[in-house]
Amino acid sequence: MTPISYLEIFKALNSEAMLAVAALAALTLDLASLRRAEPVMRRRTIGTVAVIGLLASVIPLWQQLGHPRTVLLGGTLAVDDLILVFKLVIVALTLITVLISMDYDVGRHVGEYFAVMIFGAIGMLLLISAEELLTIFVALELTSISLYILTAFHKSELRSQEAALKYFMFGAISSAFLLFGLSYVYGVTGMSSLSGIREAVKNSGVGMSPLLATGMLFVIIGFGFKVAVVPFHLWAPDAYEGAPTPVAAFIATGSKVASFFVLLKVLFVGFAGLEGSAFWGHFSSGWTMLLAITGALSMVLGNFVAIVQRNVKRLLAYSSIAHAGYIFIGLVAASRMGATSVLFYIIVYSLTNLGAFGVVAALSSRAGGDELQDFDGMAKRAPFLSSLMLIFVLSLAGIPPLGGFLGKFYLFASAIQRDSQNFGLLWLVVLGILMSAVSLYYYLVLLKHIYVIDSKDQSRIITPTYLNVALGLVALAVVLLGVYPKPILELLNGLVAAL
């Protein structure tokens, strides 16, 4: 047993540590002195504490960039550039979520809110670092539980409670599946670290045994729930709709980024060699086949059901389900380009979604609701935020020159490139493209309400400057990723090589 050097751990994880401190500080501050204060002030103050903590945690992350890959604790955690980049992404997403929350009514328990949110962020950060099955599971649970709590935060609203309950129930069951699967995998390979599993599968030469297949299946089910693909998506619309909007944002972005990142690692590293094939006419069992099917189902169902939605958050939920499907295409490609495309897309997508939810949060509280009608005439009432929404929605629809378009293009390109002679994955790409076309319909409907339809209430909506600036920066990022993606793409491409 190698002695555990806590110092080493601390150094490697000092960003998480800082965040933990910040969370506790926020909690303490709130409990101690701000109970009586006015809600907005409370939120602002505690939020600021959270923000400071998040910003502080960036420093160690930044410092560690460029160092060679470190593996800690016997292979359970790792720190390398790719991981660091994504940790930074998570921190950024959390930061903006906090800013959005500062403007949103989260109830009486402000300190708890921010603390739990940061705990969730810590969980995500750990998840990203995790290189070993159990660690993954623990980090996943930490994240999930934080999110369950946050979902329930609107204690008096029925739909918030229902959402949280559903989320929790589904989550618990999927955790069970995940654990099951992980244990089977461990049982078959005898290893719990991802690289170890890969070695074991390669060496044993046994390929896909029934137990391993089952294990893999269950693992994918577990993750499938987390990222909300069909048929494990049933919790998502209710959760997104019922949760306080910033929480929904957090679920849709931070949690997704972390989950996809880990899924990528699990599949590409852990289950490398077990891909099977999803080429048309050459189907063979493996995780690509599974992902191809669930991805296809998600794209189709997510888009078609979104068409009939009346609630903006539900619409965004179904859109998320569809996008998970698109991302799965990149995973199915099972190549270096595929990995880059997935990573690029989750960055773009999370920023876009965060921005969209942020605008919804800011506007819905002032407009009295989050149904489509409540957004009528927003172009006149809140022109700046409406224009940001335009950018976010169009990016989701995949309209150039925004990041969403480039991301989708890259995903599809990687799928074709995988089998550029016979176009084996063309069916999946065609489906993706056609479903994208379908999605334009409901995105336009949302934009129609904002831009085309006039509302009776013509009063201007004022939103706090910090929020406008934050969301504006997010939109700018989305545009830049579309117009000048070169640096990010090159970065990711380089980093992926390490996998």
Added chain:
Amino acid sequence: MQVDWTIYLTFLGAGLILLLPRDSKNLIRWVALLTGVAALLVGLKNYFDYNAWVNAELAAHNGVLTDGFKQIVNVPWIPALNVNYHLAVDGINFPLIILNGFVCVTGILFSWNIENRVKEFFAFFLTLIAGVYGVFMSMDLFLLFVFYELAIIPKYFVIAIWGSTRKEYGAMKLVLYSFVGSALVFIGILAVFFSAGGQSFDILELVKHPLAPEVQIWVFPLIFVGFAVLAGMWPFHTWAPTGHVAAPTAASMLLAGVVMKLGSYGCFRAAMLLFPQGLEHWKWWIAVLAVIGIVYGAGVALVQKDFKFIIGYSSVSHMGFVLLGLATLNVMGMSGAILQMFSHGIVASLLFAVVGRMVYDRTHTRQLDELGGLAKVIPFACVTFVIGGAASMGMPGFSGFVAEYQILVGAFQMHPLLALAAGLSIPLTVAYILNANNKVFMDRDEPAGGHGHGHGSEESSHPPLPPITLPEGVAAIILMALLVIVGLYPSIMLNMIKANMELFLRGGR
């Protein structure tokens, strides 16, 4: 200033307008107009330079062109995907660039009277124009696609917010059709890129490495149909009449005048250029469908009761000519097709301007039965309509004649029946133009009888309508002048078109 500044100037204009306060409507209009004029002037200057260059080349090399392209910029954009920001011009896209410029300026003039949300209107309009400029100049498939898609969304808003009949439905239908079309193109582009080895999206590069015929056979229709939807090829045309009717005047002008040409341009530049064998295989289909569209459009236009629908279906008919010309694969037909793109662009703009701005904005009706006798009240509109209509029916002296007749000759060389069938549409066109003119502008006949007062009374049954404003007049005159100039002196455009088409058919570029 190179011609790509048309794109940048227009985008700048749009951006500038977004920064102006929404109440300074006049300032916004003038900024838009000046932007459009500036871009047009840049375009024209470069156009004439190119024209002179082509003529010089032809003179020097015995009437044969060796390389028709003038490169503008070619820098790497997304190296990870081998995408370059590559713009170039040749005799095929230059007329279209100029067309875009003129439609922009005249569209702005015809929209001078919009009062509702002026700022957003001109911002969207200019964005659309800039995107179109970009499509015409792009030599990289990815870049072309980006500009193409970019142009889709402003269309939706312009129609849905400032349109008329069933505007939201019309807008959505138009956009979704365009988007599905572009989805097909998207798939095709990916297929091409990877089949060619994933090295480049550059059109000029890809031409040098043609794909295997078996691949071409299914990729060609993908890309062709994808673009043909936007070009209004039968039977994918159904978005056009609804969309055009729903759109406000400037948008109809732009849609029928320029955006449909985007589709046919894409058919040529992306599909035909890159997949010659695919084209060979499918050309009869294209020709026949085009002819059906020509006759169908004209026939349906004849029975319309709504003035604007007549023009909408007329556009479908005339675009059929373009597609037919392209399918003929001979110099006559193809040159005619490009010229027709320009000519019909102007004609459609003019006719929609008459229907929308001059008639509908004043009378608030487009039903033929409710109109009548307008020649006495707004004679300028009648003149404009007659000239546009004459060009539309291919009357000599106007650009439409040269273009359509060339296409007919080209089609005849492909198969006489094609020319005959397409030619059938001309009487139909004559009929519906005449019908529209009679019902809208002329007085109704009085019952027959030998007592000849028949001039109709000076105090006509129409209440006085506001006179034609200066912007309308200027814009209409510009467009009519273009029709006549190109009609009487088509060499100004035909020389460069023909030289480049010959180059294409010889297997050059």
Added chain:
Amino acid sequence: MEWYQSHILTIVTFLPLLGALGLLFVDKKSTKVFVQGATAIAFVDFLLSLPLFFWYDAARGGFQFTERLSWIPAIGVDYYVGIDGISLLLILLTTFLGVIAILSSWTAIHERVKEYYIFMLALQTGMLGVFISLDFFLFYVFWEVMLVPMYFLIGIWGHERRIYAATKFFLFTQLSGLLMLVAIISLAVLHQHATGVFTFDYEQLLNTTLSPSAARLLMLGFFVAFAVKLPAFPFHTWLPDAHTEAPTAGSVILAGLLLKTGAYGLIRFVLPLFPGPSREMAPLMMTLGVIGILYGAVLAVAQTDLKRLVAYTSVSHMGFVLLGVFAGNEIALEGAVIQMISHGISTGALFVLAGLLQERMHTRDISEMGGLWETMPALSGAGLVFAMASLGLPGLGDFVGEFLVFKGAFPIVPLVSSVATIGLVITGVFLLGMMQKVCFGHFNKKWTGLADMNTREICIIAVLMFFMFWIGLYPGPLLDVSNKAVLQLVDLFQNLGH
């Protein structure tokens, strides 16, 4: 002077159009400017065209005063113009009748005067252009240019059923023109197949060798267009309506000139380009001509509308032209040419008179008229003279034409020509009947106090009468001028065997 002589055709043709463009800028309220300006322009145009008669070298014949400019090289089109003896006469007729028509409009048109005169002048250019074009493309352009102004002249300033008449006119002419366009293009394409050169030059295309079936088809294409314009039975149905509903000047131009473009087309294009099929179908064509003669005459008998009656005489008279053209010998063809000119003058005059009556009485119904000799002797007298001209009284122009046609056609188709004479008889009947009903007979009290012709009107009629008599008594100069051209045509017709 040198420049004038070498560009005379272009100057004469485009002067009216330039005048029209100039008038565009004049404020529409200054009616006087339009009236006088247009008259002046037309008159100057006529004067400028006169030298053609004297400068034309009739002995040499062929196309003279030619001008050639490269226009659209990409499709082999040139601005190539020139006239021979026949077209020379038609040019003069056009400029002359143009002045007459404008003069007769002075009191007839009161509203939208500006547009009216602009259209009239534009129409002049179109017709002149048709007669001078030696490039098929150019010819087609001018052919079409004639359409729109005429449509509007009928449609705006016409009488009760003007829209119907204008539309019918437009559709008939345009659609037949399209057939002609197809023929023109086919001819050019076939020429290219044979020689490799794509051109629309008249003289070059004349030499195209065509297979008999191709020649037949192309000839029909051209023929239909010209037959509609002529008008030949059964393509004539647009004419009565158009002539009746058009304003006076419109009728004058229509009957006097527009119809001649059809005949001109037959002479210039159908005969020389397709001598073989022309010979083949000559009997049919001549029969059609005679049917036209009879049909027009018979229907004229039943008319109660004065203008409609005159319109039917046009159908009848133009039947003579058709007969003469296809008879294929020198005399008949000469007769046809003379008939064209004199019919233009005589029928033009009749329409002027009908117009004068309509202005005064606001009706064209013959049954309302009667005994007008009492109040308007001058007008009635003139009417009598021109009615006589129209029925072919010797000493007046139409007689010369009809006689020559008859003389030329009889040896070829004796039976048919004899039948044609019946037409002459019937024409006499209804014209005299018309005179009886209108000028003689019981005087309808309604018309007391109507003014007779004023000075302007007398001048118009006098000039027309003068030329009518000149052609009737001294047709020599006309025949001389056109002789060479006629001979060339006959030559082609009889000798070339394809």
